[in-house]
Amino acid sequence: MTPLDEQDEHVRLFRSAVLRFYSRHRRDLPWRRSQDAYHILVSEVMLQQTQVNRVIPKYERFLARFPTVHVLASARLRDVVRAWIGLGYNSRGLRLWRCAKIIAQRHGGVVPDDVEQLRALPGIGTYTACAIASFAYGKPHPAIDTNVRRVLSRVLFGRDSVSAAVLRRAAARVFPARAARRWCQALMDVAALHCRSSPRCEGCPALMTCRFAPKVARALPRRPSGSAAPRKAAFAGSPRFFRGRIIRILSGVGSMPVARLLSEAKDGSPKAEGARIASLVDDLRREGLLRIDRRRRRVWLP
Ligand code: SF4
CATH class of the missing domain: 1.10.10 (Arc Repressor Mutant, subunit A)
Incomplete structure (x- = not known):
């Protein structure tokens, strides 16, 4: 086997293990039951800085209140901001409302499927644009957020992080264009369920192909079993x-x-x-x- 074959084999094994894991153990999240690009847009904006568990009830209530781009575009800002309470970072609600107005006026109410057009909308960066293009439209754009970046850096390079350019190239190499929608969601599940800042390698689908896993035991001090993870500092006063x-x-x-x-x-x-x-x-x-x-x-x- 040449080094190139070895690399290809490594990528193939990694991909198939992760996609298999996703078929069997994926998180059942409400926005994954929809391929409506507006629903995906709302979920991705809500998820930008808020944890999944807090987003779920808000997402469902928000869509019940503003079920389409047109309804959101014609809503009063104060009603949108009210619906956003509890998610934090209210300026995201404002930007989503502005997005809806632009989509209604310039795109006939249809969320664009083009990454550049998406990036031109308020509050939509590269990650969110790629997430909408791939999750809603199945387009082959890797959506790489901090969590996906961590998984790929660990599995492919055996490090917690690598430079953005190196990671982009590596992500493109492992990206299965025919499974665009599932691939990034699968990596997000690996990150959420196993590859957190303190990795839980046991049961991780990437374990056999991960270059970081051998370092985990000696790199991270173990907590005594049963003891709780350190709590995040409260944000009161921020x-x-x-x-x-x-x-x-x-x-x-x-x-x-x-x-x-x-x-x-x-x-x-x-x-x-x-x-x-x-x-x-x-x-x-x-x-x-x-x-x-x-x-x-x-x-x-x-
Ligand atoms: S094996 Fe461990 S370090 Fe590697 S991806 Fe899975 S959880 Fe992360």
């Missing part, structure tokens, strides 16, 4: 926390005095947070997520 609180307060009223909003948003926080919250209110205004009448000193959701 800009995201206060932005969410500001939107939540405004969503319950028509409009309110700016001073009252600042005081309610600051509730229970140290005195010094006042200036920071005022500047976050101004950020939200600049992003178009809220409006302020400076003369009357009142604020509201558009």
Whole structure:
């Protein structure tokens, strides 16, 4: 066997093990039951910075409220922002609403299947564009997010990460064009179920072909069995926390005095947070997520 044959054999084994695993053990996620590009668009925007478990109920409620591009495009922004509460990063809701308006006006209400046209929409980067093109339309564009990047770097290079250019080339080499839709979702499941930051190699479909697996035992200290994983630091007090609180307060009223909003948003926080919250209110205004009448000193959701 030549080195090239060996490489091909390695890729072939890796691909078939991962796709087999996906057929048997894939996560049943609501957006995977749909090939409607609008549904995929909504799910991908929601998933950009929010965990799957939090997205599922929100996704279903959002689509019940805004079932088509046209319904979303003609909705009031304040209703979209309200529906977004609980997902965090409200500016994503704003960008999705703007996306829907552009799709309705320029694309006849049909989400484009072309990666460049998708990338021209607000808030749609390369990953999201490729995910929509491949998951909704089966186009051969590898959708590589942080998690897929981690799996590929480990399996193919035996490292936690490699440069973006190297990874792009490698991802294109292993990408099975005829299984575009399933391949990236399968890698996402490998990442979610096994290849987390602390890998769980046992039962991983890539185990036999993974160049990182032999390093795992000695590279990562084991926790005593039964002990819990360290919890992520709470995000209370972060800009995201206060932005969410500001939107939540405004969503319950028509409009309110700016001073009252600042005081309610600051509730229970140290005195010094006042200036920071005022500047976050101004950020939200600049992003178009809220409006302020400076003369009357009142604020509201558009
Ligand atoms: S074998 Fe281990 S390191 Fe390799 S992909 Fe699977 S979980 Fe990750």
